[in-house]
Amino acid sequence: MVAVDRGRYTCLVESAGEKGRRRKKDHVEGAAMSGRVVVAMKARELGRKGIVVGDRVALVGDVSGMEDTLARVVRVEPRVSMLRRSADDTDNTDGIERPVVANADQLVIVTALADPPPRPRMIDRMLVAAFDADIESLLCLTKSDLASPEELVALYAPLGVPYVVVQKGGGLDEVRRRLEGRISVLVGHSGVGKSTLVNALVPDANRAVSHVNAVTGRGRHTSTSAVALELPEGGWIIDTPGVRSFGLAHVSVETVLAGFPDLIEGTVQCPKGCNHLSDECALDAWVAAGHADPARLASLRRLLASREGAPEEDHPQDP
Template sequence: MTRRGDWSQLDESDVRVRPGKGTRPRSKRRPEHADAVAAMVVGKDRGRWTCAVDGDADRLLIAMRARELGRTPVVIGDHVDVVGDTSGEVDTLARIVRVSDRSSVLRRTADDTDAFERVVVANAARLLIVCSLSDPPPRTGFIDRCLVAAFAGGLQPTLCLTKADLADPADLLAKYAELDLPVVITRHDAEPAELRALIANEVSAMVGHSGVGKSTLVNRLVPSALRATGVVSAIGKGRHTSTSAVALPLPGGGWIVDTPGIRSFGLAHIEPKDIVAAFEEFVAPAEECPPGCGHLGNPADRGCVLDDVVKRGEATPGRLTSLRRLLASKAGVDETAPQD
């Protein structure tokens, strides 16, 4: 037997070596979470997500993002799988372990020079672009940019005009007549019955400048929402009243996602081809344009063939005008369409 402190009789076979990090191959297997339940993300607050199990507004739970997801973004409208305590009881916490592929995304950037995309809402079928006809006055630049984001993200854009008791919508509607947009007109002194019927049993996202009456509409559609409403400042711009996006259940079925009031809608992440794709009659001809053609019809776009499509009677002049207005809004060169 070796005496304590006498190491001369030991060799390497007598020494136990503790394995270091990395000596054991890391398994690539991940938990299957066969017991996970499906849910829809309807709210977020400081790293915790409120989820409706199976899209049921009466079965809410709070969940955190599982470590295995890393920094996978989870946004309002996402369809997720959750495990753990899914009872929804007070002080319980589940884990989001999977995020399903998205059928649509509403993205924006802070401005046209910001490369960082922000996914505002996922899986919405419709984008309600809320615009007041007066106080504050309508801003077509903002509408155009929302249209571009909807077309590129796979949402059905719908123009929702408020305060029709203060101004006639005819002039504004004429600007968008060629786009065949669904349009809903509301008044402060009447219930939004047409809007309620249009968005029933689907997920709709609502965007608009502060002060256009967006939160007032939400409160009428979802009386239990109690979203804050504000006033318009003396310079014609609204004050921010909604500070975070949230999905609210509609009484007759479906969800409305109320987003914070915004003053700009950056489109740095969108390419001109994404806009052209929304105009079926121009998609194939645009492929024949010279490389780098912006399709705007200016001298820099020498060789643009879109005008020939109109000359051949394959598209109306109004459709081409609408396309070019949206392209100009994306490019930031349309001075007649302010962004604010």
């Protein structure tokens, strides 16, 4: 599944192109694809089962991809991973899970170093979502011609999160190397340069690029829906709409803690139901005794606080 739009599902059904055939679509939002593109609708028997970009599905009916044909999605194959976020106060709902993409193996967190400034709270929440989905994370730092990455890199060094730095007109070789052969989902706040990055990686993607408001520091949501784009070097990137919040109501404390195996043993003496943020937490004594790096405990608590805290949109200037 490479795109979803108003009840129509765009699927890539073959790895080799059939250039002699007339297709319904040779691209999705300008991105060329090597397989046959078929548009489908969801079969009634699937009921309310959701289908998202990245899903692998079974189709029946007319799968020729010819003009004015429509196949049916009759089955969603088991998912390897599911990146999710929870609806929060800005969505006027109550902790409802929202799937972002399926079957990705890498979350690329795109953040600008300036214009707009980095928002560590948002980055923390995305890292927690990656822990929950059991996929790897990569920090992609853009606009390094405007600010140094050193401070932000140092903040995430205790977590061991890999990073790449991109500046205007350069720095893409390392990005391509880390994306090659993988299914990577790109997520970032509006205005961080995500669409510009996608257009550089997939030259015929033609993703719309926005400008950042000089007063609010916010960009316009130029990507309105997720779309999977095939990389020339091999692999896929899934571009997603810019986000202003990333709710984590669906993520448990245990899931976050699982990302810190060096601290888990220290929680044995914690009181039942410990959220590892209170004074009763045994991790302070464990770390003070030299069993783990204090910076790792600080990082864990920062992620846990971001899980329980107010939505990012409520704190646009959070350090």
